[in-house]
Amino acid sequence: MSATAYLIGLGAAGAAALLGALLPARRRLFGAGVLSAAGCLAALVGAGQVLVSGHPFSVHTAEVLPLTGVDLTLDPLGALFVAVTAIVGLAASCYAVGYGAHGAPSRTATAMLPAFLATVLLVPAAASVATFMIAWELMALTSLLALLAEHRRRPETRDAAQWYAAMTHVGAAAILLGLVLLATHADSQSFAIIAEHRRQLSVPLASVVFVLTLVGFASKAGAVPLHVWLPRAHPEAPSPVSALMSGTMVNLGVYGILRVGEDLLGGGVLWWWLLVAALGVASAFFGALHAAASTDLKRLLAYSTVDNVGLVLIGVGAAGALAAGGERGLAGLVLLAALFHLVNHALFKGSLFLGAGAVQHAAGTRDLDALGGLARQMPATAVCFGIGALAISALPGLNGFASEWLLLQGLLHGFASHSAVTEAALLAGVAALAITGGLTATAFVKALGVGFLGQPRSEGARTAHEVRPSMLAGMALLAAGCVVLGVVPGVVLAVLGRAASAGLAGGAPKALRPGLGLDLTSLHGAIEPALVVVGLLVALVVAWGALRLVPRPAELRRARRAEAWGCGRELQTARMEITATSFAEPLQRVFADVLRPDHDLEVSHAAESRYFPGAISFHQRVDDAVERLVYQPVIAAVGWWGRLARRVPNGSVHRYLAFGFAALVLVLVVLA
Amino acid sequence: MTGALATLGAASPSLWARIGTSVLQVVAVVVGGPLLLGLMAKIRARAEGRMGPPITQGLSDLRKLVRKEAIRAEHTSAVAALAPLVLVASAAVAAAVTPLLTTRPVVAGGADVFVVVYLLLMGSVALALGGLDAGTAFGGMGASRAMTIGAISEPALLVGILALAVQARTSNLPGIVAASLAHPGWLASPQRLLALVALVVVVIAETGRIPVDNPSTHLELTMIHEAMVLEQAGPDLALVTLGESMRLALLLGLLANLFFPWGVDASGSGLVLLAALAVLAAKTAALAGMIALVEVSTAKLRLFRVPELLAGGFVLAVVAVTTGLVTR
Incomplete structure (x- = not known):
């Protein structure tokens, strides 16, 4: 049943790509959008069944690929990634219907979005080396084509695509090499058989495999220093594609690290995971800092993806290190927190990228220095973007807060482990978590405050208009997810727990009591975000009501509008407003050594x-x-x-003949 | 430690009693904040050889401001109206869950370090967005400066308190205070002393006192906090002033109870709570007095020297955690 739903979902997304390529221009967007949304729903049902029941499914067909066949197995870990992709994909599919409707969408652009979506849904289910590599490369190819959709209008897109193509193929080559080494050792390309043979693997060989695959997966995830393609490619793609890239494709890098490191190689040695955590710390800090300094809205979001992937990798690294040290229960908890943050990141980053696309659509630019005052013309977009921005800043009551709290609890209680190196890594993780919190808040106050509040800084921003309902629906779906998981984070813990134990090969997360909030009974930590939200609402109403009760003459009751203070100078213009560049300047000066x-x-x-x-x-x-x-x-x-x-080769025939002769002599000498 | 928390859970008073205590904490912070500001102004004035305004001046100012006409800058959106309310509400919720008078949280485990620090961040974000909403040069400049300083001081605050959390094996604030009460020897431990220094620096920055910011400046170019709220007037300004003074009282109260936990009520009847209130008032007044004396005797730092001070605080906090791990 779950397999059928999942396969129907894959098929529908693939068929949506065909529709996008074949239908006439007027029906193209709608047909592809509806079918790929339906495919996402079906895949969500399939993955949801695996997550809720905990029973994986396997499908093998020998007919599709000659020689190897296609092996698909969806366990709870993979199902989590499929479910996240399906949710973001659903929102992006809705959004794309309205997004493309303004210009004339090309066949390729319309077809590549569902095709990309289908490959992202496929990768977590791949259960053999051949299937995995084919799905992985299809994902790279379709996302590259989707990225190139606007290359005629924007020459930067070509540059971004070159970087992306080069980085993703170097990464894929490294992964292929690593997996082939494993497959040769196990004499089978099936993941299940490779996992059975992992005990006979020598540590140096396993380490080589891990590092090779880590290079590939970390570059897909956008971990520093392999991130350079990300802040170029994610902003240049059309916004639904950006949302899919940042919300779902980077996740698969994390998935790959877990699948190879924990499942195929069985956890390995401590330093692997310290390396992962170190990549995480570097990414979190570097990404957050660049996000705080960026003035291009989508570039800011892309760097913030680097930051959040860093936080997830800190969690994955800490979980691996704790598991390698024998603390399986705690490791499960930390991994659960990391996966929770990954889900949350998909929700808020998806909503933010879709919001940024709406801004670019309406105002014609995504340069924050030319935006401003959009909350008046685009109130619904402003609310969705605002929820995403506040959620990513980890404000209580929204989902970013819940997962960062859980991650911090895991790291904090990891200090009880007795390995000094692990403790140092955990401390670095805690420090990175703390420092990125403040930087992220600064970055998103800038994005929200300079972009949506104040006065418009350009004609485009002045004449912006609210976007179509289908686009709003896509944003609102993800923003609503941010609120729900923020207020009652407890509802997804069981599902995340199953995925985390599948990811750690049996390390069931410790000490989480089921409930609406997060309650770590045996670790003396708990938060009830729902009560915090209720408290905030009560306090808001009381403060507002208290002001209303103050006796005041009737004519003073309504707020009067007056000109803002300009040091006594009249006629203020938007030119005097602070810009995003100026907003970031103090922070940029403080961190000049890193930002240069x-x-x-x-x-x-x-x-x-x-x-x-x-x-x-x-x-x-x-x-x-x-x-x-x-x-x-x-x-x-x-x-x-x-x-x-x-x-x-200078064109001289004599020289070429001489080369040929020299080569012949050389070959003869070598053979003789 | 485990014992301390277990007794917390076992002998919990009824929900209504706990809610009553939380409301009392909020009221104490609402009234105490402006009084603390008045006290600091008085001590500064006396140290400078002036009479100074009465200690209740802050309350009188609030009374005056709420009766005035509400004026907002043109071009502002709903954010400008909401920001002062959110500031006050977030400070009130933080005050309700912080163990100021008692170590019994209103809800088991609502009072996490992370909750309190991020509620404070919520207030800062609301103020900064409010500052940007009017679309003026000063509002944006103040917001930018405040967020820059906040971006460095928030992590120092979090890590500084975590140094205590590592020692107490919980990040639950009442748990930390209860554990400190149970282990008086901890109070002189090196990580506590380091964390104390870090947190004092942070509290000065978070509440915008000299040497980080000058709350009584009238020159726009040197302003941080004041520039951000330059457009607020009447009832809005009353809320902002109240919210800021509540944050001051909250942070000083938290600092006092984390490092000098004596007098925090662990058992529980009405009279004990009043006594706890008196002790809390004395402790925070002493801390406020010290800050006021520092303010009189130092000059404001240049804006770009402030991050160095705060980074020092952050490093001290990290060292405090490390020391805690090493000396365990």
């Missing part, structure tokens, strides 16, 4: 005298320091090597 902003100040002088400046121009860019310091030298070296090699 580029400043460029040019002063030209008046012709009459050098003492009078004619024009002053100031440019500032905050590039990715990792890209500049690590990747650019490599790219430069490859380019240098290429130029060197180009000197060899």
Whole structure:
């Protein structure tokens, strides 16, 4: 039953891609959107059954792929990722119907969204090396094509696609190498048989496999320093595709690390997981800092994805390290917290990316320095984006708070373990969690306050309009998820617990009492977000009511509007408002050592005298320091090597004949 | 420790009694906050050789402000009206769950460190959004500065309290206070002393006192908090002022009870609660007096030196946790 629902879902998403490619332009969007939404619902039902019952299903067909066949197995761990993808996919499919309706959507763009969705639904179910690699590469290919949808209008898209293609293929090659090593060792490509043979694997070989696959999976997840493609590709994709990339595709990097590290390799040794946690700490800090400094709305969201993936990886690393140290119950709890954060991140980041798409659609730009005042023209979008922004800032009552609290509890109680190295890693995780909290709040106060409040800073922002209902429905679905999981986080714990125990091979999470809130009885920690929300509402009403009760003359009761204070100066314009760049400037100055902003100040002088400046121009860019310091030298070296090699074939036939002769002599000498 | 929490659970008074205690805590913070501000102003004035306003000046100001006309800047949205209310509400809920008078939380486990710190963050975010809502230069500038300082001080606050949480093996605030009461020897432990220094720095930053911010400045360019609320007037300003003073009272009360937990009611009748209230008032007044004396004797730091101070606080907090782990 669950297998049927899941396969119907896959099939429907695939059929939606075909419809998108075949239907005439007017019906294309609607047909593809409805069918892929239906596919998401079916896949959600299938994955939900696996999650609720805890019984995995397996399907094997020899007909689809020659030589190897297709092996699909959906266990609770994979089912969680399928369910998250299905929910974000449902919202993105609804949204895409309205999103494409303004321009004339091309066949490829319409078809690639459901095709990409289908591959993301497929990867977590793949149960053999061949199936996994094919699904993985199909995902890379379809997302690349989906990313390129707007390449005619935006030349930056090509650059982003190049980075993405290069990074994802290097990653895929590393994963393939690692999995092939495993398959050769087990003499079978089935994940189940590989997992059975894991005990005979020597530690050095297992470590090589783990590190190789980690390179691939961490680059898909966007972990620093393999993240450089992410802040380029996610912003350049059409917004429903961005939401799918940030909300679902990066998750599969985490899935891969868990599947290979815990399931196929059986947990391995401590340092693997410390490495994962270190990647997490670096990503969390670097991502949060760049998000706080970014002024492009979607770039800000992309860096915030790096940040949140970092938090999840801290959890995964800590869970692996605790499990390697024998603390399975606690490890299960930490992994549960990490998976919870991953689910929450999919919800709020999906809603934020869809909101950013709505802004770009309505105002024609996503540069925060040119936005402002959108809450007036686009109130519904502002509310959905606002919920996402406050949720990601971990404000109590929304879902980001619940999962960060749980993660912190897990890390805190991990201090009771008796390995000094693990403790140091946990401490770094706690510090990263704390410091990203403040930075994320700053980044999203900037996004919300500069983008949606204040006065419009450009004509586009002034004439913006609310977007279509189907787009709003997509955003509202995910925003509602943020509120529900924030107020009653307890409802998903059982499901997450099953996924976490499947991920840790039997380490059932410790000490979570079922309920609406989060209650760690044996660890003396509990929160009841529902009561906090009730308390906040009561306090709000009491404060408001108390003000109403103050005796005041009738004419003073209504709030009067007056001009804002401008130091006594009249006629304030939007030019005097703070911009996103200025908002981020103090923080950027504080963290200048990490961000390394580029400043460029040019002063030209008046012709009459050098003492009078004619024009002053100031440019500032905050590039990715990792890209500049690590990747650019490599790219430069490859380019240098290429130029060197180009000197060899200079067009002279004599030289080519000489090469041929030399090669022949060399071969003969070697063979002789 | 386990014993301390177990007794907490076992002898819990009725729900209504606990709600009553929480309401009393909120009232104490609402009334006590403006009084603490008045006391600090008085001590500063006396130290400078002036008479200074009466201690109840803060309450009189609030009374005056709520009767005034409500004026909002043009172009503001609903956020400007909501922000002061959210600030007060978040501070009130934080006050209700913090163990100020008693170690019995209103709901078992509602009083987590994380809840209180992130409720404070909620107030800061509301104020910053309110500052940006009017679309003026100063509001945005103040919001930017306040968020920058908050971005560094919030983690220091969280990690500083976690140093105590690691020692008490729980991040439940009443649990931490109860455990400190049960183990007086902890109070002089190195991690506590380090955490105390870190938290004092943070409290000064969070409440916008000298040397981080000058609450009585009239020069817009040097303002942090004041610039952010420049557009608030009348009842809105009353709420903002009240919310800020509640945060001051809450943070000082929390600091006092975490590091000097004597007098916090662990058993429970009405008279004991009153005594606890008197002890709390004395402790917070002493802390407020010390902050006021620091304010008189130091100059405000340049804005870009403030992060160094706060980063120092954060590092101290991390060192405090490390020390706790090493000396365990």
